[in-house]
Amino acid sequence: MQAQTNVPALRDLTDISFIDENGQLPEQYQGKIGVYAIFDAEKVLQFVGYSRNIFISLKQCLVRQPQKCYWLKAETIERPSRSILENIEKAWIEENGSIPLGNGDEKPKWTQPIDAKLQITPEEQANYENPANDEIAKVKILKSVARRVEAEILQVLEARGLKMQVRFNPKLKEEGLLDLK
Numbered sequence: 001m002q003a004q005t006n007v008p009a010l011r012d013l014t015d016i017s018f019i020d021e022n023g024q025l026p027e028q029y030q031g032k033i034g035v036y037a038i039f040d041a042e043k044v045l046q047f048v049g050y051s052r053n054i055f056i057s058l059k060q061c062l063v064r065q066p067q068k069c070y071w072l073k074a075e076t077i078e079r080p081s082r083s084i085l086e087n088i089e090k091a092w093i094e095e096n097g098s099i100p101l102g103n104g105d106e107k108p109k110w111t112q113p114i115d116a117k118l119q120i121t122p123e124e125q126a127n128y129e130n131p132a133n134d135e136i137a138k139v140k141i142l143k144s145v146a147r148r149v150e151a152e153i154l155q156v157l158e159a160r161g162l163k164m165q166v167r168f169n170p171k172l173k174e175e176g177l178l179d180l181k
Helices: 055-064 081-094 107-109 122-129 133-161
Strands: 033-037 044-051 071-077
Touching: 033 055, 033 081, 044 071, 044 081, 044 107, 055 071, 055 107, 055 133, 071 081, 122 133
Parallel strands: none
Antiparallel strands: 033 044, 033 071
16 A cells, blocks of 8 residues: 655745756756646746656657746656556645636646647648649648748757757657757
């Protein structure tokens, strides 16, 4: 039988800047198992999630939702236990008084690869639909769209002061998707 752990109140945890003064994410969460809460610039809760590596999850969230990741709070546990992680996540959402958008309708924006095809320009769309293009040409167009969206994301992250390297999975770009490698 799993021992019941005390669930820390979200309001009692310390606010941590998403990007520190050196342009890095909080290194103390590298390889740590736990639950994390992400807040926007006004410290409004945006998303609560749990992970076997909080650091990697924070990096994914920042890339996917850079304008909504300014502050975080986290609780780590020593051994993976889905039930403990889910209990903390549920308690924090209840404490918030409402379901954060990132845990509701906008959950795919936080948890799924970025679909660059949603940002295709009319010119790119017309080129993609051109009957003269074969599959290879279409893949090149999707990669081009993904690279453009990637450049826009990297520009936003640089403007936010991020100094750490962000690398996207090159294979997914062929499908018009962006996700970290």
